[in-house]
Amino acid sequence: MRANRHFIKSVFTYRVLLLALVAFCCLEPHRANAQRISIGLYDTCSIQELCVRPLTEGYKILLNGKLRELEKEKELRIAFQERMLYCTQGAENLQPSGHVALLHTDPNSQFELKLLRPQGEARTYEGNLSLFVDFGRIMCINLVDQENYIAGVALAEVGGKAKPELYKAQALLIRTYLMGNRTKHLEEGFNLCDQVHCQAYKGSASKYPYILQGTKQTANMVVVDGAGELITSVFHANCGGQTASARDVWLTETSYLQSVRDPYCRRARGANWKKTLSLNDWKRFLQSKGVVTERINNSGYLYRSETREGMYELPGGIAVPFRDLREYFNLKSAWFDVTVEGGQVNLSGRGYGHGIGMCQEGAMRMAEEGKTATEIISFYFRGARIIKLERAQ
Template identity: 30%
Template sequence: MQRQIFLFIVGMSLVIILIPSLLVLGFKQGGQVEEAAARQETIRLDPEAGEPLVTVYLSQEKRVIQVPLEQYVRGVVAAEMPIDFELEALKAQAIASRTYIVQRLILGDFSDVPAGAMVSDTVQHQAYLDENTLRARWGLAYEKNMAKLTKAVAETRGKVITYKGKPIYATFFSTSNGYTENAHEYWHGNALPYLKSVPSPWDARSPKFQATVKLPLEKFLAKLSLKPEVTATTDGRPWIEVVSKTTGHRVKEVRIGDKLFSGREIREALGLNSSDFTVRVNGDELEFTTNGYGHGVGMSQYGADGMAKEGKKAEEIIRYYYQGVELQDYRQWIKQTAKNDSQN
């Protein structure tokens, strides 16, 4: 969750390419469909699995592979969430990850990946691990872990998160600071009604909940393209201070000298775990203490695991972190006469 996030959020037509003649079916509330403008890319069905094929760019190997959608989701969950998390948390992750790729396929814009691919295996989109990598990583625990992973994906098969009948942008992240963030307060785009700040107290148990980073002043200034003069003050005020905070208790604005920066700008420039941070100046060194890990928008993974430990089901977790949503089966929108890859 790190990405080019809001280029598509408002006003985009949602379409799926279904047949050789490029007939597309658009999502409409109530299950209705409509013809829409054609696009060049086609989504093909796997002849055996009967589900869309996803082409994934493996960044380390610099090649493209093609896998059925549910197999892709399994690889994403394995990469994005610890396998020792509760089953219901893994199921919630499977639903969120499936929603992300289904919406991406519908939008059909793959311009940010190499030709022939729909998505990469990095956090620019969603991290993904293939079975060979998982065998090497899990060793003797492979069979047990794969059985748990497969169960999480199988028990949510086809389910995606929708808002007013359309798949949402299902953002997720590792660990909150105790609250999730309003989407528009982090990305400064249009507010999304389903990505609102909610309390997430379970995250305090995460090993990533708090961290401290020390930076030499010279390095700090260089990363923000600032001159040493910003540290000189004549009015008694500190030369660096937090000016305001967001609804999710993260830094909204920081003043450095006479310049204002957003909390996100500071986080990304310095590589901080979170935009919830405090800063202390010790001579020629700055010490940042962060709470949380990730952008903070959408589902907290450690929060999901905490809810699951309290007996909450995957659907309850989803409805908590994504406000006002429903769960629907994306397969209802797939026309079975779609051209599959074996006919090429």
């Protein structure tokens, strides 16, 4: 799909018009300041057919520029041929249209979206839905209230069982990312995608009122660095007891992304891992990095470290970045001990994820111990501050 981006500009104006229309249709006068953003749903999936079902009264469908009522709970199946969408509702075939939108004036209105080809689970979303054909698939764009979106991402990221202060911390980071990346997919006609490329989003968190409460209590608040710039609000599952610095992983020195010792996540489920690899594969990779393995005996590969290090040091003064080993061997983290037994390399690792920024399992524990969202953010992002934006962005 990404390879087709050179087609994008030709349909860019068309999409902007569509989105403007959807935005216009969905705003009631008293909600004119409600912040909505557009999210490209199932961004990596080639959707051929889908089904939508309004869960709230009052949805309208826009077909060929005309609005008609859409009955609650009544399924609408949508497939396409060429660039036209074909909708069927029960036995009725609706008029084919290049663009279909589900519109509601209430940002908390809900609809269910289920993929039929390929098959997918039914998910509940809030707000409006805009559909059109591009890249040989149905493009699905959800125009959603910003706070509902933030709550949805928080649910996708940490599930529904954490403490309120963790949801507040997570909401601050999600909002900070959103504010700094709203143009990431603009040329495709939406703000952010729903994949980890941007932030994982699988729909509404309305069944978890305290998640939405966490986002509302931090409304318009973002995290900035000492210079007042939005931070790179990264997080990961578990740091293994010490977070990684941006310098070691991304090779960029970032004042607030330093390595910190984390006593909170050591007993969590993501804290430890093991993996066995063939010694030959290990050697082959090291050779590709310029290591002369003929000069190293098995004990030369041993490595043990109580602290997170950037480089795997080998005899002869050669070192290979742990992040390269992690990437090549698809390891859970870039912090591990190495032992050799026969023709095997045994890795014993700590943590899960890149290790930079907030450690989610550590933050979860901090919230359980009564720490506030501000304390959690300050612990993982040294020197960062939480500020309230002057006005809604």
